[in-house]
Amino acid sequence: MVIESLGGDLFGTIPLGDIVLYLNPLHLFLFVTILLFTVLIAVSRTETQIEALFGSLEENEVKVGKKEFKQRRFLAIICGIATAGAMITGDLFNFTLFMALIGIVNIGIVSAVKQVSVLDSAYQYGLIAMMCGLPLFGGAAIILAATGTLSLFELQTLPLNAMVVFGALMMLVGVAGESGIAPFYASKAEMFRTPGSPFILIIHLSSLFIIVRFVEILLILIPVI
Amino acid sequence: MVVDIVPQFVPAFFQSMYVPVLYGGLIVAFIGLMGIAIEKRDIQILILTDLAGLAMLIIVAAVGTDLAEALVLPGLVVELAETLAISEILIAREMRKAEDARSFAPMPLNMDMEIMTTAPNFISLVLIGYGIFLSGFTGGAVAGGGIVLFALSRKIRGLPVVVIDGVGAISGISWCLWIIGFLLFFMMPQYWLLSLFLAAFGLLLKVASKMGLIGILMREEYGRR
Numbered sequence: 001m002v003i004e005s006l007g008g009d010l011f012g013t014i015p016l017g018d019i020v021l022y023l024n025p026l027h028l029f030l031f032v033t034i035l036l037f038t039v040l041i042a043v044s045r046t047e048t049q050i051e052a053l054f055g056s057l058e059e060n061e062v063k064v065g066k067k068e069f070k071q072r073r074f075l076a077i078i079c080g081i082a083t084a085g086a087m088i089t090g091d092l093f094n095f096t097l098f099m100a101l102i103g104i105v106n107i108g109i110v111s112a113v114k115q116v117s118v119l120d121s122a123y124q125y126g127l128i129a130m131m132c133g134l135p136l137f138g139g140a141a142i143i144l145a146a147t148g149t150l151s152l153f154e155l156q157t158l159p160l161n162a163m164v165v166f167g168a169l170m171m172l173v174g175v176a177g178e179s180g181i182a183p184f185y186a187s188k189a190e191m192f193r194t195p196g197s198p199f200i201l202i203i204h205l206s207s208l209f210i211i212v213r214f215v216e217i218l219l220i221l222i223p224v225i
Numbered sequence: 226m227v228v229d230i231v232p233q234f235v236p237a238f239f240q241s242m243y244v245p246v247l248y249g250g251l252i253v254a255f256i257g258l259m260g261i262a263i264e265k266r267d268i269q270i271l272i273l274t275d276l277a278g279l280a281m282l283i284i285v286a287a288v289g290t291d292l293a294e295a296l297v298l299p300g301l302v303v304e305l306a307e308t309l310a311i312s313e314i315l316i317a318r319e320m321r322k323a324e325d326a327r328s329f330a331p332m333p334l335n336m337d338m339e340i341m342t343t344a345p346n347f348i349s350l351v352l353i354g355y356g357i358f359l360s361g362f363t364g365g366a367v368a369g370g371g372i373v374l375f376a377l378s379r380k381i382r383g384l385p386v387v388v389i390d391g392v393g394a395i396s397g398i399s400w401c402l403w404i405i406g407f408l409l410f411f412m413m414p415q416y417w418l419l420s421l422f423l424a425a426f427g428l429l430l431k432v433a434s435k436m437g438l439i440g441i442l443m444r445e446e447y448g449r450r
Contacts, residue, residue, distance in 0.1 A: 127261075127274050215412075
């Protein structure tokens, strides 16, 4: 499918030698939205959870320490910027690297938690993210080997190629694992059960944006559908 | 393989090496994943996960262009950083681990209500049936409520409750259905009805099994005090 019919009218291209960036309304919208969320997260303070206790009228405050708060905010901002980069990029190479960055930053956001169950699921998610580095980078490498380029702007003009389809599907598995959607969600859902809400939410937000963007990339890479 | 994109001065022997190396990488990855599936100790799994990262490097390096080299470097760095981060998580978790067995849904409150003894089976059956009829998120909540009511009533009447530890896995797998429906909706719009039902029933199963998680949540909550 041609790029114009996917994301609206093409505003223009930014040719940087091998890498050709292009701007269209869909990408700009996604980019600006995720940046706005990142700004909101950067200026917000972490929540304090109030837990009601069973069988009494007392309550339990769960607070996040200053050091942990700063570390999480930093990682959440990095995660937001990486997601914004993945939204605007017109290059499979950059997309792969931003995806890997999001995966490792997500592990970092939850690694400072003190609950055993959350640490357990963070460990499982980290293993999945590591294993999915293989299909992510491997898929990009197979597409590169079959076409000689990773620029989406050039990939859309090429005819259908079985190796490109295989590489794109491998990348789908990789993206699903790195962002923790689909079959790997069960372990990631446990990670939200921890105080420090606005920073934890960026994990979920980035995976939502990434999957929308990757559907567009799939449509560009596999022209029959 | 597209041969015309390979420059003329590359020897035929090097070109013919790509496919064996690709298969070799995939076989290495398969062996690593088999090892992870068999192994039970956490630290061994972490070490074996590195094997999948190694296979990723083999597949990327098989391409052998400068762009592939640019993919190898971040791939290597990301693998190393993830290994370090996960081992940190593992250490933190082992330091905080405290295992003890708890009963299903421990309740400090007295739940001796009439509804729990008169017709709980019928009510939960009606709730589950109505939930399946509704489908989607609402249906999942209604059906999950029915399941929770059934389990609670069995506990209060003193009957044994079957605890399925893999309820979270059902949630993850049905989330898969939702994602497949979502992808199909964009990729093949002519199958919109199929993707709509995939999404609806995936979400139904997901939310209904999430309700089953409440028992586990309560156990954690009770054990913390």
